[in-house]
Amino acid sequence: MTQPDPMLEALRAGDTDAITTLVEANHRALRSYVASLCVGLDAVDDVAQEVFLRVLERLDKVASVDEFPAFLRGIARNVALEWHRRKGARHIRDVELLADALPGQEPSSSLASDEVLGALRHCLSLLAPRARQMLELRYTEDIEPTGIAQRFSMTPVAVRVALLRVRDALRTCLRNSSAGSALP
Amino acid sequence: MSAAADQSRARFDELLAQHLVGGLDADGRIELAGLAAGSAELAERLRGHAELHVLLAELYGAAGSRSMAARVLHAHARRGDSARFIERVVGQVARRTTHRRRPASFQRWWWLALAAGLLVGVIFTLSPVPEASSFARIVALSGGSAEIAGRPARAGDVWPAGQILVLGDQARMEIHLNDGSTLSVSGAARMVGAAGDDGVLLDLMRGRVAVVAAKQAPGRTLSVVSAQARVSVLGTRFVVDAGDDATQVAVQEGRVAVIVGGERHELGAGEAAEASAGRLRLHPRRIQILFGAKGTPLPAGALLDQAKAWDETRGYGWDGNPDEPIEVMTTNRGLMRGKRVGAEVVLKNRKPQYGYVSAGMFSEDRWRLRLPPGRYRVSVTVGDPGHPQGEHRVVVEGVALVTGVITDNELHQASAEIDVMDGELTMQVGGTNRPHGDGSADTVLSELAVERLGR
Numbered sequence: 001m002t003q004p005d006p007m008l009e010a011l012r013a014g015d016t017d018a019i020t021t022l023v024e025a026n027h028r029a030l031r032s033y034v035a036s037l038c039v040g041l042d043a044v045d046d047v048a049q050e051v052f053l054r055v056l057e058r059l060d061k062v063a064s065v066d067e068f069p070a071f072l073r074g075i076a077r078n079v080a081l082e083w084h085r086r087k088g089a090r091h092i093r094d095v096e097l098l099a100d101a102l103p104g105q106e107p108s109s110s111l112a113s114d115e116v117l118g119a120l121r122h123c124l125s126l127l128a129p130r131a132r133q134m135l136e137l138r139y140t141e142d143i144e145p146t147g148i149a150q151r152f153s154m155t156p157v158a159v160r161v162a163l164l165r166v167r168d169a170l171r172t173c174l175r176n177s178s179a180g181s182a183l184p
Numbered sequence: 185m186s187a188a189a190d191q192s193r194a195r196f197d198e199l200l201a202q203h204l205v206g207g208l209d210a211d212g213r214i215e216l217a218g219l220a221a222g223s224a225e226l227a228e229r230l231r232g233h234a235e236l237h238v239l240l241a242e243l244y245g246a247a248g249s250r251s252m253a254a255r256v257l258h259a260h261a262r263r264g265d266s267a268r269f270i271e272r273v274v275g276q277v278a279r280r281t282t283h284r285r286r287p288a289s290f291q292r293w294w295w296l297a298l299a300a301g302l303l304v305g306v307i308f309t310l311s312p313v314p315e316a317s318s319f320a321r322i323v324a325l326s327g328g329s330a331e332i333a334g335r336p337a338r339a340g341d342v343w344p345a346g347q348i349l350v351l352g353d354q355a356r357m358e359i360h361l362n363d364g365s366t367l368s369v370s371g372a373a374r375m376v377g378a379a380g381d382d383g384v385l386l387d388l389m390r391g392r393v394a395v396v397a398a399k400q401a402p403g404r405t406l407s408v409v410s411a412q413a414r415v416s417v418l419g420t421r422f423v424v425d426a427g428d429d430a431t432q433v434a435v436q437e438g439r440v441a442v443i444v445g446g447e448r449h450e451l452g453a454g455e456a457a458e459a460s461a462g463r464l465r466l467h468p469r470r471i472q473i474l475f476g477a478k479g480t481p482l483p484a485g486a487l488l489d490q491a492k493a494w495d496e497t498r499g500y501g502w503d504g505n506p507d508e509p510i511e512v513m514t515t516n517r518g519l520m521r522g523k524r525v526g527a528e529v530v531l532k533n534r535k536p537q538y539g540y541v542s543a544g545m546f547s548e549d550r551w552r553l554r555l556p557p558g559r560y561r562v563s564v565t566v567g568d569p570g571h572p573q574g575e576h577r578v579v580v581e582g583v584a585l586v587t588g589v590i591t592d593n594e595l596h597q598a599s600a601e602i603d604v605m606d607g608e609l610t611m612q613v614g615g616t617n618r619p620h621g622d623g624s625a626d627t628v629l630s631e632l633a634v635e636r637l638g639r
């Protein structure tokens with residue numbers, strides 16, 4: 001007979017510390033998986049929240065906490081597909097194929113550790129001031145590319161491309177750092 | 185790399201760049217997914233950028249582990265609370281249904297029981313769900329589709345207790361509860377409900393519901409629960425609009441009790457409030473907005489609209505139309521000096537007395553004000569005491585308040601009672617293309633006053 005998993009028992013009892021631990025250990029991998037399924041970036045956190053809630057409602061389907069990453073992904077796939085349907089996507093077969101094609105995330109992924117944020121901070125400090133400013137405007141002030149373009153005397157398309165290049169540079173930097181070595 | 189692969193990669197990057205700034209529509213997202221699904225390299229690239237986006241959002245404070253954990257805990261507690269109520273009610277109803285289906289004296293009234301059984305069988309065969317477990321019925325559905333427990337819902341369907349109702353983005357639905365109350369549901373609502381001995385509970389996970397509550401029997405209440413608040417009827421008509429971070433409550437008739445962060449508040453007719461972060465903030469009953477440039481004299485409590493574009497924080501403004509700038513003026517009756525939007529107005533030692541915004545000169549302009557749903561008396565003032573102006577046109581929430589009006593060195597005011605259903609008062613201004621006075625066809629807007637009505 002298998003021993004009951006204390007973490008799972010605590011989750012089933014509605015223990016808030018256990019729920020917090022579950023969320024903190026998985027939210028980055030989950031949110032990035034949801035974003036990878038082409039869910040609108042403004043809706044990623046809503047979809048992730050719904051996934052966690054459904055997981056908490058279906059704890060009887062999990063035998064061990066080791067199953068959580070795969071369980072979360074399975075539910076995330078369904079919630080993301082629901083989101084696409086609601087947003088009026090005419091067909092969602094492409095998202096289903098993408099969900100199958102995306103490589104799995106190991107539970108020990110560096111995303112679960114806060115060290116990756118430190119590495120990202122370091123990588124940001126290596127960027128040109130103009131590139132850093134663009135990211136700040138986008139993420140801190142939520143300014144659209146049109147607004148950023150006006151400030152930098154660029155076209156919105158050029159801003160979108162520039163932001164893509166900046167992220168490419170950050171990915172390369174993170175890959176080369178020890179904290180982000182597991183990142184793609 | 186082949187030319188075709190190069191093309192796919194270029195198209196993928198174009199779509200990815202748009203997606204990462206939130207500018208991709210449903211078809212674009214599906215195209216992006218299709219390209220990534222067909223290439224391991226592109227799928228990896230999409231995943232890499234998605235991860236980086238999540239990390240950047242967290243680092244810059246848009247989201248994070250603590251806020252995500254707090255969101256989940258809060259929503260889980262609320263959902264658990266209403267889920268327990270709904271589970272209990274569904275259980276009660278199921279027990280009663282079983283009891284009712286068992287005739288007391290089958291032997292004596294066997295033929296009656298047989299007939300009744302056949303009738304029940306026919307009803308159960310024709311109904312998608314057992315009538316006894318329903319607590320509400322859909323009366324009307326327009327503007328889009330809806331689902332109950334994943335199945336398409338139509339007018340005439342019952343809404344069974346405990347089953348999730350989901351509305352499409354533009355759909356509007358009218359629901360009659362068995363207790364005689366009426367719900368008007370919209371805003372891509374997602375909700376679940378149940379009715380038991382102690383009343384009705386509606387769990388509004390998202391979207392908007394306007395409630396006209398029937399008189400509740402002693403010991404019974406009708407409550408709407410959102411992530412931020414629990415709103416209970418003390419008799420009557422109210423609107424609850426549940427967003428991600430805040431819930432708006434507006435009372436049109438009677439009173440409701442609102443519980444936020446464990447504290448109970450009461451709102452009366454004409455009152456509206458916002459529940460967020462465990463606090464309840466009352467909205468002002470009357471809003472007065474004067475249009476004009478900086479320097480326009482303002483009565484106490486009034487706001488100034490300087491013809492600036494809509495701003496989420498400010499909660500009012502104009503929808504952008506870069507080809508046709510809106511003119512904003514402050515004048516001292518007769519002497520008008522002004523420039524296009526964003527420019528300062530020079531008054532040369534003269535005290536300003538009157539301001540206005542001239543809009544809709546060539547085509548209609550649109551102005552919006554965030555407002556809790558409800559019924560309002562809306563007053564609009566157009567014109568100019570120093571010049572002939574017009575032809576003015578102002579349409580508020582589809583109601584033509586000012587049409588065909590020409591002012592001759594004067595102001596003109598019009599008002600009407602108007603229902604705001606979607607959380608925003610929208611005003612369409614100008615666009616008549618019928619020049620008058622100074623030779624232009626603009627509408628000269630001076631003031632808007634909005635007063636919430638309650639009975």
